[in-house]
Structures are given as C-alpha cells and as structure tokens.
Amino acid sequence: MSDANVRIPEEAKDRLAAIAAAEGLSLRAYLARLAETLLTPAERAERAEKALAALKKWNGYAPTVDQQHDLDSELDRRLAQVTGR
Numbered sequence: 001m002s003d004a005n006v007r008i009p010e011e012a013k014d015r016l017a018a019i020a021a022a023e024g025l026s027l028r029a030y031l032a033r034l035a036e037t038l039l040t041p042a043e044r045a046e047r048a049e050k051a052l053a054a055l056k057k058w059n060g061y062a063p064t065v066d067q068q069h070d071l072d073s074e075l076d077r078r079l080a081q082v083t084g085r
Helices: 010-022 027-037 041-059 065-083
Strands: none
16 A cells, blocks of 8 residues: 655644544544545446436436536535535
C-alpha cells in the first residue's frame, strides 16, 4: 500500500479525524473506507442510466432530456432549501 500526502485545511483534517474517531477508525482507515464507498461521476452516470432503463421497463417512464433537467433543478432547489445553501 502506498502513502499519499494530501494538503487540506487544518479544520477539515480535524473534522475528518473526529468523525473517524467517533466511528472507531483512524483517519487513514476512514479515508480508505470513504474512497471505497463514493462513486465516480462515470459510476453515477452508469447507475442513473440503469435506473432509467429499469423504470422504463417497469412502468414506461421515459423522461425527455428537458424533463430530466427540470427534475434535477427541482431536486437541487429542494436540497438547497433543506440545507440552507
């Protein structure tokens, strides 16, 4: 296993270390687990395509690109409202 140096703000490092400690993990182990669970943009796109294909097969749902954009915008708006961003 190789080591990597990552430069991040001290506050971010402290926050990640506290989260890791609360889960009984070292910062190194926590970051390794996090990297294993996050999806790349390509993996997210692949899952989205599979989900749309499954919905279309199941109930005929096949939104247009414009409808998808509108739905994404609405989801972004609602998430911003909930998170205060």
